[in-house]
Amino acid sequence: MVLVSIFGGNRKEVLKQAVGFVPLWAVIIALLFNIFHLQYGYVIETTLNYLGQSTIPLIMISLGLTLDFKEIKHSFTDSLFVAFVKLILAPIIIFLILNAINFGGLSFKVAILEAGMATAMNALVLAITYDLDTKLMSSIIFTNTVLSLITLTGIITLLV
Known part of the structure; x- marks a missing residue:
């Protein structure tokens, strides 16, 4: 949201959208249910499961609609730079930080694996919502997703 306000959004509008950001409220409500052991x-559970199962196909359809292979060729160097930072540099930085504070176990492995995940699809949703460069964002997501098949395999191999 910070990057959206810097590169293309009205700060008041972005703040208003951040307060009304449904995933943020979902996390807050889930924490309250968990803390107070509410059932x-x-x-509600069935409805949420149905909605959750439909999310990934809908996001993939929206990515497919914005994907332009000609644009991937034009923004290939930008996509490769973002892929390097997100898929290689970020896990290395997290690895060094967690080693420095003697963090270990399963949480250590999960944190490094999460740091090396491809760019999330919600970045495309934000780009569409705030009229940013959707062609570039879809190119970055596509490139990251394809390259993450290789990098995540390498990370998992090193962590096991």
């Missing part, structure tokens, strides 16, 4: 009924 929700079958209907």
